[in-house]
Amino acid sequence: MGHTVLLLLLLLLSLGVCAVHCADGHTLRYLITRIFSPTPGLPIYTVYAYIDDFKCGKYNSDTRRAQFLIPLNESLIAIPQKVLAEHMETQTKSAQELEITERDQMEFIMGFLNKTYDNGGSPVYQRRLVCELNEDGTTGGYENIAYNGKEIIALDKEKVVYVSVTQEALVMMDQWNKRYDYATVIKIYMENECIQNMKLYLHYFSAYTKRKVHPKVKISSSESDRGRKLHCWVYGFYPRDVEVKWIKNERDEIYSEESAEILPNPDGTYQIRVSVEVTPEEGATYSCHVDHSSLENPLVVPFESSNRNMLYLLIGGTALLVLALFALGIFIYKRRKSKGLGSGQNRSNDMNLLQLQK
Known part of the structure; x- marks a missing residue:
């Protein structure tokens, strides 16, 4: 029961991220998920990266390596492979460090909210980090944290501080901001490094995203x-x-x-x-x-309605039946004709034999 609830929760949260489309610019989204206890078929920790609504990269606690999700030979355009390799190595190290930090954050949240937000199975921690590049060149972004499928914390970019989204999370916000004083760092990351990463990925995926696939x-x-x-x-x-x-x-x-x-x-x-x-x-x-x-x-x-399909089947079946009966008639006719000729020949032979005996 708990495993089923967990799978449904992760699926819904993932769809909620990738189904959003930025019509007037581009977005780079990171969906980070951590589950508390090992579950068959699911890594403890995963990071997925999305360009607009396309899943383009991933990292998880099983492989502990960041990687692109489309073949290199399909979209490697004017970017030296060494540059991409160095970039992915940097992303891998960042994800490995983040994995440790977010394990601590999840345990911190569980200490306050585990009884309030019980999903009937393994607790789930989610963080969504998004940077936006608008058509006019301006940038934006947001960050929020969810626990067991419900958003509880968000980054206030104006005040550069984390704020509670629910009444239940309010009691832990002072300690959260003191313990995880990352608001300024995240804001700078959204407006700079995240945008640079987005531009790199957009260039990298340019051939892939310009493809046309027939419906x-x-x-x-x-x-x-x-x-x-x-x-x-x-x-x-x-x-x-x-x-x-x-x-x-x-x-x-x-x-x-x-x-x-x-x-x-x-x-x-x-x-x-x-x-x-x-x-x-x-x-x-x-x-x-x-x-x-x-x-x-x-x-x-x-x-094609079912009635029309049935009519076509009936017509086809009737035609086959007529052909079969016609073939059977020809076969019987030939069979009888051959038997008739044989009987006449036998009678002729018998008459000749009688004449000789006389």
């Missing part, structure tokens, strides 16, 4: 209270922007009452599902239209 489409349907619901699942496409709509009778757009969200996939591509309610009409046709920068022309995928 795949799957159509399905389900029964609903008002008739039938049609689903158009578009997945595996890159870049992110895509237009998906349902069209009736090749001309009328059907508007969806559900908000469709573009979600990231682990491989860096995206997916979206657009669903609409329809009332079945005789002779009406429905199709999903997908427009994406990787396509020369919009992709049109028609919806």
Whole structure:
């Protein structure tokens, strides 16, 4: 039970970070997670780095090495490999030091809040550090800390101090700021080193992020209270922007009452599902239209109803049955004909034998 709760918690927190997209600039995000006790399949300590909403790097307590998450030969452009190697070595050392610091921070929080924020399993500590590079060249960022899925501490950049987000965490903030006097250091890091790292990663991933991947489409349907619901699942496409709509009778757009969200996939591509309610009409046709920068022309995928599919199967089955019966008829006819010829020959032979005997 505790293991299941922990996995769900980590998944939700991870999705909450990578699903955010910066439309007017770029972001570099670090999602840091520490669990209290060993859990099968999960490192005690992990760090994931995201450029905008793409997971680009990681570090964990099992390997204790920082690494990029896409092949070097696909996007190594005008950056000497020695520079990248030195950078990753620096990131590795920083993460190793941070791993020790955040173990201490987690134990500190547990001493105050373990009874208040019990997730029914192993305690989970999370820290999110984000720096932002706006389109006009200005920078920004934020930092917050969560415990068992609930945000409890945030960095106040104006006052350069950590503040409590919940009433329960208020009791420990004075001691926290005295013990972990990192607010000034983090603010300087956000505005300088973090931005430099972002620019390096953006250059490093430039070829990868400029790639175009064609979308795949799957159509399905389900029964609903008002008739039938049609689903158009578009997945595996890159870049992110895509237009998906349902069209009736090749001309009328059907508007969806559900908000469709573009979600990231682990491989860096995206997916979206657009669903609409329809009332079945005789002779009406429905199709999903997908427009994406990787396509020369919009992709049109028609919806084939189950009744129509059954009709096609029935027609096909009937045709096969007719062909089978026709072939069987020819076979029987030839068989009977060959038997008839054989019997006539035997009778002729018998008559000749009788004449000779006479």
